[in-house]
Structure formats: C-alpha cells, structure tokens
Amino acid sequence: xxxxxxxxxxxxxxxxxxxxxxxxxxxxxxxxxxxxxxxxxxxxxxxxxxxxxxxxxxxxxxxxxxxxxxxxxxxxxxxxxxxxxxxxxxxxxxxxxxxxxxxxxxxxxxxxxxxxxxxxxxxxxxxxxxxxxxxxxxxxxxxxxxxxxxxxxxxxxxxxxxxxxxxxxxxxxxxxxxxxxxxxxxxxxxxxxxxxxxxxxxxxxxxxxxxxxxxxxxxxxxxxxxxxxxxxxxxxxxxxxxxxxxxxxxxxxxxxxxxxxxxxxxxxxxxxxxxxxxxxxxxxxxxxxxxxxxxxxxxxxxxxxxxxxxxxxxxxxxxxxxxxxxxxxxxxxxxxxxxxxxxxxxxxxxxxxx
Numbered sequence: 436x437x438x439x440x441x442x443x444x445x446x447x448x449x450x451x452x453x454x455x456x457x458x459x460x461x462x463x464x465x466x467x468x469x470x471x472x473x474x475x476x477x478x479x480x481x482x483x484x485x486x487x488x489x490x491x492x493x494x495x496x497x498x499x500x501x502x503x504x505x506x507x508x509x510x511x512x513x514x515x516x517x518x519x520x521x522x523x524x525x526x527x528x529x530x531x532x533x534x535x536x537x538x539x540x541x542x543x544x545x546x547x548x549x550x551x552x553x554x555x556x557x558x559x560x561x562x563x564x565x566x567x568x569x570x571x572x573x574x575x576x577x578x579x580x581x582x583x584x585x586x587x588x589x590x591x592x593x594x595x596x597x598x599x600x601x602x603x604x605x606x607x608x609x610x611x612x613x614x615x616x617x618x619x620x621x622x623x624x625x626x627x628x629x630x631x632x633x634x635x636x637x638x639x640x641x642x643x644x645x646x647x648x649x650x651x652x653x654x655x656x657x658x659x660x661x662x663x664x665x666x667x668x669x670x671x672x673x674x675x676x677x678x679x680x681x682x683x684x685x686x687x688x689x690x691x692x693x694x695x696x697x698x699x700x701x702x703x704x705x706x707x708x709x710x711x712x713x714x715x716x717x718x719x720x721x722x723x724x725x726x727x728x729x730x731x732x733x734x735x736x737x738x739x740x741x742x743x744x745x746x747x748x749x750x751x752x753x754x755x756x757x758x759x760x761x762x763x764x765x766x767x768x769x770x771x772x773x774x775x776x777x778x779x780x781x782x783x784x785x786x787x788x789x
Contacts, residue, residue, distance in 0.1 A: 735780030
C-alpha cells in the first residue's frame with residue numbers, strides 16, 4: 436500500500452499542481468473583480484436604534500462552489516477505471532484486495548479535494564483579512580468565528596458530499612450509468628418529499644408552516660443543503676440581515692446523516708465489486724432499480740389529472756427504462772415494474788379528485 440501511495444503521489448502531483456494553479460488564478464480574478472465593501476446599517480434592538488458597519492463579500496460562497504465542483508469531478512475521475520473492462524483488469528490485478536484498492540482511491544481523491552479547497556480557502560481569507568480595516572475587526576462587526584466555523588463545516592459536509600457521489604457513481608457499470616445514478620440519488624429524496632408535500636397539501640393535511648418546511652425538496656439535495664449552510668455562515672460573519680426561519684436546519688441534518696450512512700455502505704460494499712460486470716447493464720439496486728419506480732410514483736403525486744403534464748411521466752418513465760436496459764425492448768421484469776409504478780402513480784393522482 437505504501438508503494439502504491441508513493442507511485443500515485445508522483446504520478447498525480449503534476450496534475451494536482453496544474454489544477455491548483457488554475458483554481459488560484461480563478462480566485463485571483465474573483466478577488467480582483469468583486470470588491471470588499473463596508474456598508475453602514477441601522478438596527479432596532481429593544482426599542483433602540485443602533486448603528487454599525489457590515490462587510491459584504493461572497494468569498495465563502497465562492498469557496499462552496501469550488502467544493503461542489505471538486506466533490507463532483509474527482510470521484511468520477513478517480514474511479515473511471517471501473518467503467519472499462521481493461522481498466523478493471525489492470526487495477527484488480529494489483530497485489531492488494533479490492534476493498535483496500537477502493538478505500539485507497541477514495542482516500543487519495545478525498546485528500547486531493549480537501550488540499551485544493553483548504554489552500555484556496557486560506558488564500559482568500561488571508562487576502563480578505565489584509566483588506567479589512569483593523570479597527571473594524573476590533574469592533575467585531577466582522578465575526579471571524581463564523582468564518583472559521585464555516586471552514587470546519589465545509590470540510591465535513593464536503594467529505595460527505597464526496598462520499599455520496601463516490602458511492603452512487605461506483606454502483607454503476609458504465610460512465611453514463613454512473614452519472615445518471617448520481618443524479619437519481621439526488622432526485623429521489625427531493626421527488627419523494629415534493630410528492631408528499633403537494634399530495635397532502637391537496638387535502639389540507641399540512642397546515643403548519645414548520646411541518647411543511649420538512650417537506651420542501653431542496654432540503655434533501657446535498658448541493659442545495661451545502662449552499663444553504665454556506666449562506667448561513669456567510670451572512671452571520673458579515674452581519675447581514677436574514678430570516679432565522681429560513682435557516683432551520685433540521686431537514687439538512689437528515690440529509691447529512693443519510694450521507695454518513697452512504698459512506699458506511701461504500702466501505703461495506705467496496706470489496707464486492709466484480710470486474711466481469713464492467714460495461715454491462717447496471718443492475719445495482721442503488722442505480723435504477725429502486726430510484727426509477729419511486730420517482731415515477733412521486734411525480735404522479737405532484738401532477739393533476741386536468742394538467743396533461745402527467746403524459747410526460749409515461750414517456751419519461753419508458754425512456755428511463757430504455758436507458759437502463761440499453762434497448763427499446765425492455766426486459767420482462769422491468770416492463771412489469773414500469774407498468775406497476777405507472778399504474779400505482781396514476782391511481783394516486785386520481786385520488787386527488789375526491
């Protein structure tokens with residue numbers, strides 16, 4: 436394992452430095468074009484007006500965008516070998532177990548991602564600190580604690596996002612299936628919660644805003660959840676006004692607990708990969724088998740019979756299974772699953788008429 440690590444470091448160092456250089460150049464351009472402004476504000480507290488200053492700078496949002504891009508691309512690049520029989524034969528012939536191989540590539544890619552993010556983060560923060568008036572820092576109008584708090588949270592959630600994408604991408608047997616598997620994994624919880632929200636709202640079963648808040652779909656999309664948490668830290672650090680209600684994070688906690696469970700699944704299942712399945716139909720339950728029928732039923736729960744948009748679900752469901760089978764003629768089991776999910780979804784939509 437040590438020799439493999441040294442080999443990988445030597446092999447990937449030039450590419451790592453190139454990517455890091457590109458990121459820092461883009462960061463410099465961002466810092467040069469987006470000024471750091473200090474504006475006055477007036478706030479009413481306990482019936483008294485207080486005046487102060489606040490800083491407006493979107494450096495944390497920029498860092499989050501970088502983290503999302505890295506967490507999305509690096510796992511795909513790191514495990515691209517799995518999608519080709521030739522690549523599988525080469526890597527599986529190494530004198531280490533498949534479990535150790537997968538864990539090594541997972542950790543190596545994660546280290547690359549975090550290294551680029553951390554270097555860029557401190558590059559931005561040092562630049563910002565040098566530009567901010569020292570007197571403003573003394574007055575604590577710029578809450579540095581939230582900047583550092585963001586760093587810890589971003590590293591943790593970035594790791595979980597990276598794990599999420601790694602797991603669902605590696606469940607597939609081809610590049611296209613891997614990308615679709617990641618998309619479906621993000622869409623599944625969002626579709627289910629949206630279906631519950633709209634279906635129950637049709638019968639006025641959800642009256643309390645706090646209860647409905649749990650079922651807004653963006654809470655359960657890791658990308659959206661990460662951006663939301665970033666905005667919270669950015670606004671608090673810069674003393675910007677925001678709606679506390681908007682930043683209730685209980686649903687986001689569910690998302691990241693789910694991501695932690697996915698990381699455990701990756702560790703457990705990583706040693707059970709088979710080279711002979713590469714480039715075959717991706718029959719893993721974590722790609723198409725579970726996601727497609729649930730998403731179809733959830734979409735029907737969102738639609739109304741009077742709106743012909745439900746016809747798109749029929750067509751879209753069939754196209755989804757065509758992509759799954761790589762053939763316009765579906766396998767018997769998939770055809771039955773498609774018909775059952777379409778029928779169940781349509782029946783669910785009809786109940787909204789009563």
